[in-house]
């Protein structure tokens with residue numbers, strides 16, 4: 077098989093994050109990780125050296141991919157940054173559904189149900205991993221790709237996200253249809269000056285198409 081991405085280093089985040097409340101409870105979301113895992117597989121199949129930084133999901137690591145398991149957003153960010161510091165990363169794809177907030181006052185022991193009423197959770201904002209990776213500097217990957225899950229105004233919101241986060245491409249996802257946990261997806265790929273709609277198809281086919289796009293990008297910009 078052709079391995080047009082051999083020698084290219086890729087970091088992908090996928091899945092949800094899990095933000096602890098106490099040692100047994102936490103805040104998370106319904107991301108399945110399927111799209112990110114499929115992208116990791118598709119890029120490895122084209123010869124890329126892929127590190128998958130994954131939140132808790134029920135999926136096997138793709139063949140030929142190095143998986144780093146994390147829980148909290150702060151751990152996910154540290155793993156991505158360590159990867160970028162260790163070797164020059166060509167492509168970063170941030171497909172994880174990172175929790176927007178984490179609990180500030182994480183309890184060291186299990187919080188007891190008490191007659192006094194429910195405990196108060198104080199939330200603080202998580203770091204924006206995509207925005208941090210997109211910042212220019214010597215470690216910035218050549219190509220930084222984010223995701224935008226929107227229920228309305230996909231084009232306007234995805235374009236706004238592209239410039240606000242400073243990434244190069246955004247994969248826009250219309251999540252008003254059935255996407256979460258599904259094996260199919262319909263997306264629009266936004267670059268700085270173009271948009272391309274990909275009709276509903278398997279997440280594996282979306283992943284292969286994105287991998288082809290990345291391959292073409294590096295042919296044009298070696």
Ligand code: C5P
Nearest residue numbers: 170171172174202203204205206222223
């Ligand atoms: O606007 P929103 O934060 O939902 O944008 C989603 C994109 O940003 C996704 O690519 C997601 O992986 C990334 N993101 C991130 N860190 C966050 C929040 C979102 O990397 N804290």
